[in-house]
Amino acid sequence: xxxxxxxxxxxxxxxxxxxxxxxxxxxxxxxxxxxxxxxxxxxxxxxxxxxxxxxxxxxxxxxxxxxxxxxxxxxxxxxxxxxxxxxxxxxxxxxxxxxxxxxxxxxxxxxxxxxxxxxxxxxxxxxxxxxxxxxxxxxxxxxxxxxxxxxxxxxxxxxxxxxxxxxxxxxxxxxxxxxxxxxxxxxxxxxxxxxxxxxxxxxxxxxxxxxxxxxxxxxxxxxxxxxxxxxxxxxxxxxxxxxxxxxxxxxxxxxxxxxxxxxxxxxxxxxxxxxxxxxxxxxxxxxxxxxxxxxxxxxxxxxxxxxxxxxxxxxxxxxxxxxxxxxxxxxxxxxxxxxxxxxxxxxxxxxxxxxxxxxxxxxxxxxxxxxxxxxxxxxxxxxxxxxxxxxxxxxxxxxxxxxxxxxxxxxxxxxxxxxxxxxxxxxxxxxxxxxxxxxxxxxxxxxxxxxxxxxxxxxxxxxxxxxxxxxxxxxxxxxxxxxxxxxxxxxxxxxxxxxxxxxxxxxxxxxxxxxxxxxxxxxxxxxxxxxxxxxxxx
Numbered sequence: 001x002x003x004x005x006x007x008x009x010x011x012x013x014x015x016x017x018x019x020x021x022x023x024x025x026x027x028x029x030x031x032x033x034x035x036x037x038x039x040x041x042x043x044x045x046x047x048x049x050x051x052x053x054x055x056x057x058x059x060x061x062x063x064x065x066x067x068x069x070x071x072x073x074x075x076x077x078x079x080x081x082x083x084x085x086x087x088x089x090x091x092x093x094x095x096x097x098x099x100x101x102x103x104x105x106x107x108x109x110x111x112x113x114x115x116x117x118x119x120x121x122x123x124x125x126x127x128x129x130x131x132x133x134x135x136x137x138x139x140x141x142x143x144x145x146x147x148x149x150x151x152x153x154x155x156x157x158x159x160x161x162x163x164x165x166x167x168x169x170x171x172x173x174x175x176x177x178x179x180x181x182x183x184x185x186x187x188x189x190x191x192x193x194x195x196x197x198x199x200x201x202x203x204x205x206x207x208x209x210x211x212x213x214x215x216x217x218x219x220x221x222x223x224x225x226x227x228x229x230x231x232x233x234x235x236x237x238x239x240x241x242x243x244x245x246x247x248x249x250x251x252x253x254x255x256x257x258x259x260x261x262x263x264x265x266x267x268x269x270x271x272x273x274x275x276x277x278x279x280x281x282x283x284x285x286x287x288x289x290x291x292x293x294x295x296x297x298x299x300x301x302x303x304x305x306x307x308x309x310x311x312x313x314x315x316x317x318x319x320x321x322x323x324x325x326x327x328x329x330x331x332x333x334x335x336x337x338x339x340x341x342x343x344x345x346x347x348x349x350x351x352x353x354x355x356x357x358x359x360x361x362x363x364x365x366x367x368x369x370x371x372x373x374x375x376x377x378x379x380x381x382x383x384x385x386x387x388x389x390x391x392x393x394x395x396x397x398x399x400x401x402x403x404x405x406x407x408x409x410x411x412x413x414x415x416x417x418x419x420x421x422x423x424x425x426x427x428x429x430x431x432x433x434x435x436x437x438x439x440x441x442x443x444x445x446x447x448x449x450x451x452x453x454x455x456x457x458x459x460x461x462x463x464x465x466x467x468x469x470x471x472x473x474x475x476x477x478x479x480x481x482x483x484x485x486x487x488x489x490x491x492x493x494x495x496x497x498x499x500x501x502x503x504x505x506x507x508x509x510x511x512x513x514x515x516x517x518x519x520x521x522x523x524x525x526x527x528x529x530x531x532x533x534x535x536x537x538x
Contacts, residue, residue, distance in 0.1 A: 132369040133346035134322050138291045139248045139267035142198040144225040146173030150195065158182045159202075163189060174200040174226060184209040190219035196226035196247075204231030204252070214239035214258065214279070221260075223247060234258060235271065240282055255305055256295065262286050269293045274305025275326060280433045283314040287321060296327035296351075301379040303328045307350055312434045315339040327351045330373060334358045336427065336437035343367045351375040352390055354412065358397040359424060359442040365394060367406045374413035388414040388463045388474050393454070398424055398442040405451045414463075415473065416454035416498075418512060419444040419491060421480025444484055447491040449476065455499040455538070456510065465516050469509050475500075476530075477512030485514050498535040505537055 146152075151170055153162050155177035162172065169191030176199035185208070188194070194212065196202075202211050211228045212221065220241040227248045228235040235249035235256045242260025248267045249256040256268035257276045261284060268275045268290060275292035278285070296306040306328020310316065312335050323330040323345060330350040333340055337360035347354040347370045354373035357363055374391030389395055391414030396402050398421055409416045427438035456473040464470050475498050478484055478491060485491065498521075500508060509518035513527060521535050 131320075132344045132367060133320065134291065135289050135320050136265065138246070138265045138289055140196060140198055140200075140225045140227060140246055144195065144198065144246060146195050146197055147171060153179070155179050159186055163187065163192065168192065171195065173197060174202070176200050178203050180205055181208050181211070185213040185215060186211055187216045188212060188219065188221045191221075193222040193224070194226065195222075195224045198225065200225070201227040201229065203229055206230050206232060206253070209233045210237050211235055213237045214242065223260075228252075235268075238263075239279055240284075256292075259285055259287065259310070263290060264288045266290045267293075269295065270297055271295045272298050273300075273303060274308060274328075275323075276308040277305050278310040278313050281312045281314065281437060282310075285313060285316045285318075287316065287318040290321045292321065292323045292326065294325050299327050299379070301327075301351075304332065304334070306352070307331060307347075309334060310337060312336040312437045313338075313340070314437065316341065318342045319344045321345045323347045323350065323354075325349045327375075329356050330354045330370075332356045332358070333360055333363070336360060336434045336439070338362050338437065338439060340364070345369075348372055349375075351377075353395045353414075354393050354409070356395045356397065357399045357402060358395075359427070360399045361439045362401045363399070363403075365402070365404045365407065368394075368408075370394070370407065370409045370412065372411050374415075376413055388471075389418060389420045389479065390414065392474075393417055395420060396444060396447055398422060398444065400440070400443055400445040400447075402447050404447070404449045407452045409452065410455040411457045413457065413473075416456070416475045417449050417452060417496075418474055418476060419447050419478040419480070419484075421478070421484055443489075444478060444480060444491060445489045447478070449493045450495045453497045453499070456501060456505070458501045465512075465518050469518050471509045471518040473510065474512045474518065475510040476524075477518075479512050479516075482514050493529045494532060496530050496533045498530075498533070499538050500535065501538060503537050506535065 149171070150173035151162065151166055152173050152175055153159055154175045159179060159181050160183045163186070168189040171193040172195070174194060174196045176197045178201045180203050204211065208231050210231055210233050212223050214237045218240050222243040223236055225246045229251045231252045233252070233254040235252040236244055236247070237258045238244050238260035239258065240261055243262040244257060244260045244266060245262065246265045250270050252271045254272065255274040255277045256271040257263070257266060259276060259278045259282060263276065263286065266276070273296060275295040276287070276290060292307050296303045307323045307326035307330040309329070310333040313333065316339070318331065318341065324347070328350065329352045330347040331342060331345065331354070335358070337357065340357070340363035342355060342363065342365045345368045347368060349371070350373045352374065354370040355365055355368065370393050373393060376386065376391070380386040392412040393409035393415060394404055394407065394417045395415070396404065396419045404417055421444045425441050425443060427440065427442060429435045429438050454475050456475060462470050462472050476493050476496065483489070498510070500506065500510060507520060509520055511519050511521070511524040513519050513524065525531055
């Protein structure tokens with residue numbers, strides 16, 4: 001027997017039992033032929049035929065109506081089923097924690113200012129930061145090759161001697177292998193281009209000061225597709241006019257890279273001080289698609305350069321970078337920076353502040369994703385190093401005309417997005433390095449914070465404020481003199497979405513406002529802040 005034949009099942013129905021009940025029913029209900037013979041014998045066949053014809057006509061008239069009634073009832077039942085399907089409540093699921101590369105729409109629940117009762121809100125933060133982070137893999141690539149006619153430098157050759165022997169604007173090809181410069185610094189000529197064949201390494205052997213250096217003056221130079229490591233000071237010391245692309249810069253005693261004008265697709269990691277930093281007053285910079293990670297390996301708690309510090313830069317487009325696990329700040333611009341666009345960066349697990357702007361002017365910080373910044377460890381003991389403003393998401397410090405919007409800040413220690421003012425009000429025009437870039441007083445003014453999503457961590461250290469109140473985290477606010485909160489300073493928070501752990505969190509002191517105090521959500525809204533925003537629990 002086949003497999004399919006064996007799978008068939010034969011159902012044998014048992015015969016209907018011949019009970020007295022069934023036998024009586026058969027006797028009471030005679031067959032139609034016998035009934036007709038009985039009628040014909042009593043009234044005759046013509047009359048029987050007429051009666052049958054009338055009966056058939058009556059049945060035909062009744063059946064359409066009965067069919068219509070059945071059909072109507074079926075349609076009515078179908079409509080009821082459809083209606084029940086539409087009105088069925090949607091199944092609710094516990095929201096998952098958003099990942100860095102996911103586009104998030106912040107669904108919020110607002111709290112009425114006069115009550116702690118949660119009510120539904122129609123306000124959602126407009127966040128488009130899903131594309132934050134790298135757009136391609138940074139570092140050297142096998143797809144980058146040396147052009148025809150390039151001057152070859154093979155391992156063992158004196159690189160500086162090759163530079164000196166050729167005219168300015170020469171394209172050099174460093175062939176694969178380990179190159180060890182014979183001089184403390186490599187001094188390119190104006191217009192020189194250095195391209196590494198995939199696998200080319202420039203090794204300072206902990207003897208050379210810097211690989212390629214801007215120290216001999218500004219000039220256009222390109223450094224591309226090289227691994228640069230083990231220099232006593234910096235890996236690459238670039239400057240205005242330099243293009244630094246597709247390099248891996250690691251294990252150097254100072255900073256990994258001093259910025260050029262174009263800084264793209266570099267992997268800068270495990271340098272003793274900072275990752276990618278600037279000189280004074282560089283202008284028109286592009287910082288794009290770099291991974292800056294694990295820098296400040298000396299673990300100096302207040303190392304300013306850790307992820308990357310810029311000073312007095314004028315016009316920067318800083319975007320689509322991944323800045324993570326640096327022992328210090330992530331992105332930091334200090335002293336008379338102007339015209340910054342910091343956007344679509346993924347900034348996470350840095351020891352201090354994710355994005356920090358200090359004594360500067362005119363910046364836009366938007367569509368960034370920040371996770372888990374601000375690390376409390378054994379070296380986090382001094383108040384000035386580990387106060388709530390020293391740890392966290394985004395800090396605007398003594399800076400004016402700053403817009404912060406569309407960012408996602410989650411699970412930081414210390415703060416979400418805050419402004420801070422101290423006693424450094426006046427710009428020092430006499431400073432030989434930065435004085436010429438002064439653009440007015442250092443004051444938190446025209447700070448506009450809107451459309452951000454900020455989430456407090458589930459566990460954080462506690463901070464005590466001047467009025468005796470405690471807070472585990474400051475979601476938003478400004479710390480400084482009371483006059484910063486006057487309308488003339490135009491510092492506003494609106495349309496932001498906040499998330500706090502646990503239902504009891506709705507009554508917590510999450511916001512920093514007038515005086516050295518923290519306040520609740522209801523008081524925050526009563527002060528005219530985030531009246532169109534929302535708060536929810538997770």
